[in-house]
Amino acid sequence: MEGGYGVGAYNVNNMEQVQGIMAAAGEMKAPVILQASRGALKYGKMIYLRKLMEAAVEDNPDIPIAIHLDHGNGFEACKLAISLGFTSVMIDGSLKEDSKTPTTYDENVAVTKKVVKYAHERGVSVEGELGTLGGIEDGVGSGKVLLTEPDQAQQFIEETRVDALALAIGTSHGAYKFKRAPTLAMDIIDEVKTRCPDTPLVMHGSSSVPDELVAIINRYGGDMPNTMGVPISSIQEAIKRGICKINVDTDNRLALTGAIRKFMAEHPEEFDSRKYLGAGRAAMTELLKGKMRAFGTAGHAGDYEPKTLEDMRKHYAEG
Numbered sequence: 001m002e003g004g005y006g007v008g009a010y011n012v013n014n015m016e017q018v019q020g021i022m023a024a025a026g027e028m029k030a031p032v033i034l035q036a037s038r039g040a041l042k043y044g045k046m047i048y049l050r051k052l053m054e055a056a057v058e059d060n061p062d063i064p065i066a067i068h069l070d071h072g073n074g075f076e077a078c079k080l081a082i083s084l085g086f087t088s089v090m091i092d093g094s095l096k097e098d099s100k101t102p103t104t105y106d107e108n109v110a111v112t113k114k115v116v117k118y119a120h121e122r123g124v125s126v127e128g129e130l131g132t133l134g135g136i137e138d139g140v141g142s143g144k145v146l147l148t149e150p151d152q153a154q155q156f157i158e159e160t161r162v163d164a165l166a167l168a169i170g171t172s173h174g175a176y177k178f179k180r181a182p183t184l185a186m187d188i189i190d191e192v193k194t195r196c197p198d199t200p201l202v203m204h205g206s207s208s209v210p211d212e213l214v215a216i217i218n219r220y221g222g223d224m225p226n227t228m229g230v231p232i233s234s235i236q237e238a239i240k241r242g243i244c245k246i247n248v249d250t251d252n253r254l255a256l257t258g259a260i261r262k263f264m265a266e267h268p269e270e271f272d273s274r275k276y277l278g279a280g281r282a283a284m285t286e287l288l289k290g291k292m293r294a295f296g297t298a299g300h301a302g303d304y305e306p307k308t309l310e311d312m313r314k315h316y317a318e319g
């Protein structure tokens, strides 16, 4: 990933989300990462999501798109995603296969190394994670925060040869993150960036949980407590310091749900699912256009040379 901006990695579970994201990326001419969590794959089945993301690639030849497995919980999950043509996988070796219990450093290195070897032989890139995030989403997370230790991050990157590393700097998964604006450990980004300048760093749990989106949900029959996410200004600060992949899921869910609630409340006679899902899709596109501008990704679609998995396989084989 080129410097100076952060590419959004947006979770997808269905066609409307894929299309909503791609409409924003197309309009903003922004590179984009479509990612499926294991929860999504369970809900939609891996093959369906894979084909939806494949359709996005075919339908948007001018937009660079990575198709990514989010929080792979073990070697087998990553292997399955690779067999279906994902271009990138995350092995979250910070947690055991139950996606709840934290692992030891050595366990994390062992499983990450195994996935990296298998993936690189097939031209697929790998994201690892060191430290654990707060919050739980799609059943992923220990609920405890364990910040990334920079010296250990350097050792981890060297030992495993991961392509990208998710840092735990105090962000949290899900909508109910914080009661007030969080203080993120920005110095961890600096420290890791100095030690490993060539490794793209990743920020999970980066939804901002905007008040206006929560307000729409609550105005039309929802019942979400007051809550805060990661302010856009903190994300921009993190990007400046070296974060280049930003995972966002919750905000898209909020936009989609709010628009559907609003549409249904205003059109009680309507029962055509295309109408309310269409409204949800459009709301996501609007939200994401703003994020692509804020993350600096807008206008950067032309930065990337298309590469095949075979090109990447050779690249990895050369070391």
Ligand SMILES: [Zn+2]
Binding pocket: 071, 173, 204, 205, 247
């Ligand atoms: Zn995550």
